[in-house]
Amino acid sequence: MIPPGNTLGMLGGGQLGRMFTVAARTLGYRVLVLDPDPGSPAGRIADEHLHSAYGDAWALEQMAARCAVVTTEFENIPAQTLHTLAGLIPVRPGARALECTQDRGREKAMIQSLGLETAPFERVTHKEQIKAALAAVGTPAILKRAALGYDGKGQVGVASLAAAEAGFDHLGQVPCVLEQRLPLEREISVVLARGVGGETLCYPVAENIHRHGILHMSIVPARIDHATAQAACRAAIQLAEALEYCGVMAVEFFITTAGELRVNEIAPRPHNSGHYTLDACVTSQFEQQVRAICALPLGDTRLLSPVVMVNLLGDLWADGEPRWGALLEHPAAKLHLYGKSQARPGRKMGHFCVLGDDRDRIITEAETLFAALSGEVQHGS
CATH class of the missing domain: 3.30.1490.20 (ATP-grasp fold, A domain)
Known part of the structure; x- marks a missing residue:
């Protein structure tokens, strides 16, 4: 076990690294971020930020000397960086898991080798x-x-x-x-954690709605039957075990119009569709990432309330600051901004969650609040 007071290394300084840093520091850990961007969201709030290239020998020596364990916030860290660090300190998840998911062809072949279906x-x-x-x-x-x-x-x-x-x-x-391109009924995802000893826990399944290829909204619980949810969780656990994974990961699935469950892709890290856990679960996916890589017992993944998560992209800033009034006035809406200094179309700047007992009602409320941010008139969900 790696107890609080130790320093955790994070490869990558984006919003996932930022939310990990908040969770780690809340639990009493220090965080050292490596990211070449001097203004990276995670680097700006970490205890220390090395703004160097991921392959920089001096930076990797610093991480190895000062960190008890290293993790990642995105899958495209150079493989050599992971292998170099893994020869010196624990790297969780391991290089093999990231290498497998860095290539779609290799990833899909691995998925099929386990008897799971893809497109x-x-x-x-x-x-x-x-x-x-x-x-x-x-x-x-x-x-x-x-x-x-x-x-x-x-x-x-x-x-x-x-x-x-x-x-x-x-x-x-x-x-x-x-x-x-499969005919789809809906898309879902499973976020799960796997510990050092192989223990696994799944979060409630999220239903995902995309716009222009980018996640717009996640609805939890997903509007699917129990058997499909269970099958998705079993498949996600099977993939985590095959990768000998340690940490938090997500598996995206298609549900076809014929009712077939197909694996889309694996994300070897916390996932955008798991951001709802920050507000609606006993343990967030980012606290869980800390727990898993530090060999602590995994936290409770129970859903405390139905929830809808909505992404906020840079497009909302096209005419100036979004109109925050209605969102901030809503008593069960939770706003999360990522501290990015420049808004660009398609860039994830933040998200908000709406909680409530009635799933259909909060879907409508979330869409209404999203429309209000840009001054649009909402005509229904």
Whole structure:
């Protein structure tokens, strides 16, 4: 066990690192953040911030010498950085888990090897492979970068061979996966924690609604039956065990119009759809991350109230500061801003949660409050 008073290392200084830092310091730990951005949200509130490249030898020596354990806030930390640190101090989750999820093709193959279903897909590394891949997958399809894609970035819709070839050029002719676009009823996610000794706990399943490829709203409990929720949790635990995972992770799922459960992707870190846990669960996903990597007992994941979480993107700042009045006046709305100095379209600047006993009512309230932030008139949910 790593008790309070020790220093925890965080690779990455974004909002996930920031919320981890708040949880860690609340529990009495110090936090050392490594992020090349001198104004990173996590670095600005951590005890110490090394604004160096992730592969900087001096910075890694400092982390190894001063931290009891190191964790990550996003999956695209260079693999060599993880291996270097893992030879000196505990790194949780381990390099293997992150390496597996850094490549969509590798990740999907691992998922299928466990007997879990994904959308049909084919790897594409050269333009000459597109025709055969499209014949195997069919249309409509989505062409995605194998690495470094997120929030709808690094992917294009495909309805024909010409569109697939043009999309491959648009994505820079880097390795991709071509994935069948499934007819969906809804999308859900499971956030879970796995401890050093292999113990696992799942949070209540979130139902996710996206806009332009970016998560807009998470609804908890999800509007699905108990059997589907249980199946999603079992699959998420199976993936965590296969990765020998330690920490908090999320698994995103598709539910097709035929009622099939398909794994979409794995996020080896706390997840946007788990932000509701900050306000609506006994233990937040960020406190849980601290507990898991420090070999503490995992915290209670019970949902205390139905909740709706809404993302706040930089688009809301296009005409100046959002109109906070209605949101701040709502007695059961909780605002979280991430301390980012510059708002850009599509950039996650914060989120808010609305709690209440009636799930349908708080969905409507959340959409009304979101519309009010930009001065729009809300005409229903």
